[in-house]
Amino acid sequence: xxxxxxxxxxxxxxxxxxxxxxxxxxxxxxxxxxxxxxxxxxxxxxxxxxxxxxxxxxxxxxxxxxxxxxxxxxxxxxxxxxxxxxxxxxxxxxxxxxxxxxxxxxxxxxxxxxxxxxxxxxxxxxxxxxxxxxxxxxxxxxxxxxxxxxxxxxxxxxxxxxxxxxxxxxxxxxxxxxxxxxxxxxxxxxxxxxxxxxxxxxxxxxxxxxxxxxxxxxxxxxxxxxxxxxxxxxxxxxxxxxxxxxxxxxxxxxxxxxxxxxxxxxxxxxx
Amino acid sequence: xxxxxxxxxxxxxxxxxxxxxxxxxxxxxxxxxxxxxxxxxxxxxxxxxxxxxxxxxxxxxxxxxxxxxxxxxxxxxxxxxxxxxxxxxxxxxxxxxxxxxxxxxxxxxxxxxxxxxxxxxxxxxxxxxxxxxxxxxxxxxxxxxxxxxxxxxxxxxxxxxxxxxxxxxxxxxxxxxxxxxxxxxxxxxxxxxxxxxx
Numbered sequence: 001x002x003x004x005x006x007x008x009x010x011x012x013x014x015x016x017x018x019x020x021x022x023x024x025x026x027x028x029x030x031x032x033x034x035x036x037x038x039x040x041x042x043x044x045x046x047x048x049x050x051x052x053x054x055x056x057x058x059x060x061x062x063x064x065x066x067x068x069x070x071x072x073x074x075x076x077x078x079x080x081x082x083x084x085x086x087x088x089x090x091x092x093x094x095x096x097x098x099x100x101x102x103x104x105x106x107x108x109x110x111x112x113x114x115x116x117x118x119x120x121x122x123x124x125x126x127x128x129x130x131x132x133x134x135x136x137x138x139x140x141x142x143x144x145x146x147x148x149x150x151x152x153x154x155x156x157x158x159x160x161x162x163x164x165x166x167x168x169x170x171x172x173x174x175x176x177x178x179x180x181x182x183x184x185x186x187x188x189x190x191x192x193x194x195x196x197x198x199x200x201x202x203x204x205x206x207x208x209x210x211x212x213x214x215x216x217x218x219x220x221x222x223x224x225x226x227x228x229x230x231x232x233x234x235x236x237x238x239x240x241x242x243x244x245x246x247x248x249x250x251x252x253x254x255x256x257x258x259x260x261x262x263x264x265x266x267x268x269x270x271x
Numbered sequence: 272x273x274x275x276x277x278x279x280x281x282x283x284x285x286x287x288x289x290x291x292x293x294x295x296x297x298x299x300x301x302x303x304x305x306x307x308x309x310x311x312x313x314x315x316x317x318x319x320x321x322x323x324x325x326x327x328x329x330x331x332x333x334x335x336x337x338x339x340x341x342x343x344x345x346x347x348x349x350x351x352x353x354x355x356x357x358x359x360x361x362x363x364x365x366x367x368x369x370x371x372x373x374x375x376x377x378x379x380x381x382x383x384x385x386x387x388x389x390x391x392x393x394x395x396x397x398x399x400x401x402x403x404x405x406x407x408x409x410x411x412x413x414x415x416x417x418x419x420x421x422x423x424x425x426x427x428x429x430x431x432x433x434x435x436x437x438x439x440x441x442x443x444x445x446x447x448x449x450x451x452x453x454x455x456x457x458x459x460x461x462x463x464x465x466x467x468x469x
Contacts, residue, residue, distance in 0.1 A: 007452050050448055056405035058446075059376055060369055106376045163360035163368040166449055216375045217368040218360060267359050 012048035013169030017041035021180030035198025039071040041177025062102045063208045070204040074197035092131030099126040121221045122211035125228040129207040133199040141194035146251035147234035148178030148202035154259025155210045161266035162219030186245040220269040226262040233258040296466035298326035305462040310455035319350035337386035346374040370449040393417035403445040412436040433465035
């Protein structure tokens, strides 16, 4: 019975990651590490779906590895450096380099013309999402969490439409972790600390999964480009006087509209 | 007289020598088709096949030895569901994705083996290694039927061999772990192979 439950994809990608994320968000929030909720959620999904084997080091396993390294980098950034524009740019460049490391072995097997567009989109989207989120959202835990919720969910659903259900579950797990981080803030009415610990954990995994669904499955490039605009949507104006939970709902809705467009495009891409 | 006798003996011995030497063969892609099957949701068996294959083979019936190397482009898989209809993607498209064969990253599946048991002149068991998704594991093929002879389509000018072989493996051993359970972990292989002597 329990084994059947844990084998259910909805539990593996949604319920179990959400519970793990909620526990971490509650327990570590006071230490400014509540953003690790996303990593807890993602790691839980990986544990149930694929496990932590890294041989051979495929593109998917590289993404999992980066998903585990990103929060460590985030903690170092948050506790050792002050947030600056240059820092955001450097993180963006580093993520683009990571995307190249992930996808180059696959794209190098193709003709240059067929590799150029997905390769360029993967690198640009990765750099943009990480750089923008770090610069504009890391200091606002509600917007950052709303962006993570919409980006994760949008990536998950779009990846499923792109014939990659595993990536879909990973995307949903990122959404579950972000949702847990956001829910704690909505219930307590207090903002948590997001910082690079949260934004890097979300953005590195989510955008690389979206790019992987494009390079390795059938998610169209323009869906990935639209998904990259989710953080921008979550940064649209909010009523400053409104309750925190209202701001959280509104920011999430902004993100979901853009993520929804990406999903619709993915659904219709098959012709 | 003795020269004639020697020449006759040499001439008579030549075909025997030719038969005893290892012969190399090239796989006929049109009559060599690897099939696979899995159990779906603990009910029906879903079968698929790969539409292309290439390879080489050696055979020395006298010495009871042989080898085979097969290469299969995984993107050519088909389970008869290529039309997505009202769904976002077809089953074959899903099977090509990273959930299963991950054809963009691992476009080729290979098998290299050596015949270790013979049934008379015919290979009966081939022990080798299957490489799938970048993982190499041992896989033993059981040869179900085998025959060699002149190809009637070429009025006997070409010589060929062919037969069927079966095997099974756990897909999770190769890292293909997506929904193991609803789609069986065990994959059964059944392949036809024909090859022309070079």
